[in-house]
Amino acid sequence: MSAVTSRSRRRRTISEINMVPFIDVMLVLLIIFMVTAPLITPSMIALPKVGQASKQPQSPVRIEIQKDESLQIRFKTNVVTSSVGGVATAIVGGEPAVKAEAAEAVPVVISADKSIRYETVVKVMDALQKAGVTRVGLSVQTGK
Numbered sequence: 001m002s003a004v005t006s007r008s009r010r011r012r013t014i015s016e017i018n019m020v021p022f023i024d025v026m027l028v029l030l031i032i033f034m035v036t037a038p039l040i041t042p043s044m045i046a047l048p049k050v051g052q053a054s055k056q057p058q059s060p061v062r063i064e065i066q067k068d069e070s071l072q073i074r075f076k077t078n079v080v081t082s083s084v085g086g087v088a089t090a091i092v093g094g095e096p097a098v099k100a101e102a103a104e105a106v107p108v109v110i111s112a113d114k115s116i117r118y119e120t121v122v123k124v125m126d127a128l129q130k131a132g133v134t135r136v137g138l139s140v141q142t143g144k
Contacts, residue, residue, distance in 0.1 A: 059076050059107075060106075060107040060108060060109045060137070061073060061074070061075055061091055061106055061107070061108045061109070062074040062108075062109050062111060062139075063087065063091075063108060063109070063110045063111065063124060064111045064112075065110070065111070065112040065113060065116055065120060065121065065124065066113060067113045067115055067116065069084070069116065069117075069120050070083075071083065071084065071087055071124070073087065073090050073091065084120065084123045084124055084127065085127065087124055087127050087128065088127045088128055088130060088131030088133070089131070091106065091108065091128065091131065091133060105135070106133060106135065107135040107137065108128060108133055108135060108136045108137070109136075109137045109138070109139050110124060110125070110136065110137070110138050110139065111138075111139040112138075121138075
């Protein structure tokens with residue numbers, strides 16, 4: 001008789017998905033994100049402001065990049081015309097006062113026309129860095 005009763009009782013498969021555990025997990029994740037979101041601060045970059053320098057260098061070497069990408073290097077007493085590749089040798093070997101000081105201590109200010117490609121300014125800065133010049137600044141015009 002036991003065989004007869006087992007045949008008559010067949011297990012029916014449930015074809016429904018139980019959504020309650022899924023909803024519980026989603027609510028827990030939502031609460032975690034709501035609690036942690038205000039704690040995450042967006043990354044802020046502190047950019048330097050124009051005119052905030054403590055003091056200006058006494059006698060910087062000025063590099064002027066013209067519209068046609070020619071360079072003029074202005075020392076205290078003379079002006080030298082150079083190319084982007086030869087700017088480092090012109091700075092280090094350009095004037096006896098610059099030779100006497102270490103190349104690292106020479107302040108260099110780069111002034112470029114605003115229509116110049118950014119790549120040209122970066123090449124000049126790279127050439128100065130390879131020559132050992134560490135004090136490089138960019139000249140800007142203050143807007144009023």
